[in-house]
Amino acid sequence: MKLYKTTKGIILHHKEEYYLLPETDWNKIVNRQHLYQVLADAISHWPVLPQAETYIRSALLAPIGNQEVWASGVTYYRSRVARMQEAEEAGGGDFYDRVYDAERPELFFKASHDRVVGPGGKLRIRKDSTWDVPEPELTLFMSSRGSIEGYTIGNDMSSRSIEGENPLYLPQAKTYNKSAALGPCLYVPSTPISPDTQIRLEIYRAKTLVFEGNIGIDQMKRTHAELAEYLFRELSFTDGCYLMTGTGIVPPNEFSLQSGDEIRIHIDHIGELVNMVE
Numbered sequence: 001m002k003l004y005k006t007t008k009g010i011i012l013h014h015k016e017e018y019y020l021l022p023e024t025d026w027n028k029i030v031n032r033q034h035l036y037q038v039l040a041d042a043i044s045h046w047p048v049l050p051q052a053e054t055y056i057r058s059a060l061l062a063p064i065g066n067q068e069v070w071a072s073g074v075t076y077y078r079s080r081v082a083r084m085q086e087a088e089e090a091g092g093g094d095f096y097d098r099v100y101d102a103e104r105p106e107l108f109f110k111a112s113h114d115r116v117v118g119p120g121g122k123l124r125i126r127k128d129s130t131w132d133v134p135e136p137e138l139t140l141f142m143s144s145r146g147s148i149e150g151y152t153i154g155n156d157m158s159s160r161s162i163e164g165e166n167p168l169y170l171p172q173a174k175t176y177n178k179s180a181a182l183g184p185c186l187y188v189p190s191t192p193i194s195p196d197t198q199i200r201l202e203i204y205r206a207k208t209l210v211f212e213g214n215i216g217i218d219q220m221k222r223t224h225a226e227l228a229e230y231l232f233r234e235l236s237f238t239d240g241c242y243l244m245t246g247t248g249i250v251p252p253n254e255f256s257l258q259s260g261d262e263i264r265i266h267i268d269h270i271g272e273l274v275n276m277v278e
Contacts, residue, residue: 018052075246
């Protein structure tokens with residue numbers, strides 16, 4: 001099933017029917033253990049919503065309430081290679097290589113809820129950056145108890161020029177206004193998402209495809225449970241949180257985003273997240 005947050009309210013899509021939830025507080029709805037079963041048990045009490053597709057197309061918001069967004073780095077081999085290249089060109093060490101093989105994963109704060117852009121919204125690239133890329137990522141939603149309850153699509157916008165200067169600049173390369181997008185929905189399955197799930201990225205410039213790539217989530221070195229466990233070791237989240245799980249799709253070094261570019265990220269089972277660059 002899928003939960004959509006819209007200006008008309010919260011809509012549940014399940015087995016070809018759409019339901020309008022009486023509860024309007026996103027935090028109360030999603031921050032539950034065994035979320036799929038909770039929703040399945042309550043669905044018979046909710047009215048079917050005709051023409052819901054129209055609401056979803058015209059009034060869709062990012063599927064987030066008060067949750068923080070965190071992110072994981074160097075979880076795919078391709079990302080490890082790209083980060084090592086950045087560090088080497090800047091005269092740095094082998095930090096990223098060591099992170100890839102280390103027991104402890106790289107985790108960092110990405111965005112507060114008010115810095116997150118929803119479907120159709122405009123993302124930003126930093127004015128003081130010269131090399132910028134999107135990072136398409138399967139994103140976990142975890143309850144305040146640390147249980148993985150759902151999934152969405154995340155776009156972890158990144159300044160490779162700033163990150164490549166020095167690893168200590170990572171917060172500036174990753175965290176700024178409109179640097180993250182989530183959507184189009186919160187996918188809540190009855191079982192964990194399939195390891196066969198594919199992520200696809202397309203970037204259009206003046207309606208022309210200028211980059212495309214895809215990867216399976218089975219190419220991740222770390223498990224979702226492992227990333228969640230480390231995040232919750234010394235952190236608490238009152239309303240739950242989101243965790244981007246890293247990217248394995250990296251555009252070539254000569255590519256950089258420009259204002260007006262359209263970014264399309266598709267993940268099996270979840271849907272497609274589309275954003276423009278401001």
